[in-house]
Amino acid sequence: MHNMSRRSFLKGSSLLAGMGAISLVGCGGGATPAADGGSAQAAPDAAGTIMLVNEGKLTCISNMYFPPFEFMDEKTGEPKGFDIDLSRELAKHMGLEANWTKESNMGFDTLVPTISAVDYSDGTAKGKADIAIAGMTITDKRKQEVDMSDPYLDSNQSLVLRKDSEETLESLNAEGKKIAVQDGTTGEEWARENLPVADASKGIVKLDDIINAMNGLNSTTYDAVITDLPVAKYQIETEKNYADLKVAEGIPTGEQYGIAVSKSNPALLAAINKALKEMVEDGTMKQLQITWFGSEV
Numbered sequence: 598m599h600n601m602s603r604r605s606f607l608k609g610s611s612l613l614a615g616m617g618a619i620s621l622v623g624c625g626g627g628a629t630p631a632a633d634g635g636s637a638q639a640a641p642d643a644a645g646t647i648m649l650v651n652e653g654k655l656t657c658i659s660n661m662y663f664p665p666f667e668f669m670d671e672k673t674g675e676p677k678g679f680d681i682d683l684s685r686e687l688a689k690h691m692g693l694e695a696n697w698t699k700e701s702n703m704g705f706d707t708l709v710p711t712i713s714a715v716d717y718s719d720g721t722a723k724g725k726a727d728i729a730i731a732g733m734t735i736t737d738k739r740k741q742e743v744d745m746s747d748p749y750l751d752s753n754q755s756l757v758l759r760k761d762s763e764e765t766l767e768s769l770n771a772e773g774k775k776i777a778v779q780d781g782t783t784g785e786e787w788a789r790e791n792l793p794v795a796d797a798s799k800g801i802v803k804l805d806d807i808i809n810a811m812n813g814l815n816s817t818t819y820d821a822v823i824t825d826l827p828v829a830k831y832q833i834e835t836e837k838n839y840a841d842l843k844v845a846e847g848i849p850t851g852e853q854y855g856i857a858v859s860k861s862n863p864a865l866l867a868a869i870n871k872a873l874k875e876m877v878e879d880g881t882m883k884q885l886q887i888t889w890f891g892s893e894v
C-alpha cells in the first residue's frame with residue numbers, strides 16, 4: 598500500500614508540475630484545424646482526450662529494416678519509407694507533427710509490448726511512443742495487447758529462394774531444411790504452422806530482421822526465407838538488391854497492416870482511424886502507394 602500511495606503521489610506532483618499535463622491537454626484539445634482548413638483535427642470526441650507522450654507530436658516506433666515500409670537512408674541515417682510518410686501525413690491530418698528519433702528503431706517483437714507499456718493511469722502519457730507503425734499485420738493475438746487501427750494496406754506472405762533453387766513449400770517441409778524468418782512476425786507464424794516437419798527439426802530460424810534473412814539465404818546459410826510479399830518484391834524485383842534471389846511464389850494469407858495504439862488511449866485510436874479515412878478520401882493514401890510502389894496496390 599505504501600508503494601501505491603507513493604506512486605500516486607509522484608504522479609500527482611508531476612501533474613502539478615504543470616508542463617506535462619498542460620501541454621498534453623493542449624494536444625488533446627488539438628482544436629488546431631489541419632493546414633488545409635479542412636475538418637481534420639485531433640479534437641476530443643466521445644472517446645475522450647488524446648494523450649501523447651510528447652506535446653504536439655505523434656511519437657512513433659518501428660523496426661527500420663523493412664523496406665519499402667521503413668528503412669534508414671544510407672547517406673543521412675534518416676528514417677524513410679511508406680510508413681514514415683504515412684505517419685507524417687497522418688500527424689498532419691491530426692494537427693500534429695510526426696516524431697521520429699534515434700530511439701524510434703527497435704526490435705519488431707518489442708513494438709507491441711512497448712506500446713502497451715505506456716502508462717496513462719493519471720490522464721497523461723508516460724512512455725516511449727504513441728504508435729507503432731511497422732508493416733504490422735492486424736492479428737487477434739496483437740489485439741489482446743494493443744488496439745489496432747483500421748487496415749491501411751493489404752499484404753501476403755512469400756517464399757524467397759536463390760535463383761538456382763528448386764525448393765518448393767512441400768520440399769522445404771523436411772528435416773534439415775533451414776528456413777529464415779523474422780522473429781515475432783506473421784511470416785514466422787505461417788512457417789511454424791505450415792512447415793511442421795522443418796520446425797520440429799529446428800529448421801525455422803528466427804532472425805532480428807528480414808535483411809539478415811535475405812543475406813543469409815544469399816550466402817547459402819538458409820534454404821529459403823518466408824516474408825511479407827511487398828518487401829520481398831521491393832528488395833528483389835524493384836531495387837534489385839539481390840541478383841541471385843527470386844520471389845518464388847506468393848503465399849495468399851490475406852493480411853492487413855494496421856497501426857498499433859495503446860488500449861488506454863481510445864481517443865488517439867479514433868483520431869487515427871478518422872485521419873486514415875480522410876487520407877483515403879483526399880487521395881493521400883493513393884499518392885503514397887504510387888510513391889512507394891509505382892502504382893496503387
Ligand code: GLN
Nearest residue numbers: 663731732733734782783
Ligand atoms: N507483417 C508482418 C507482421 O506483422 C511483418 C512485419 C515486419 O516485419 N515489420 O508480423
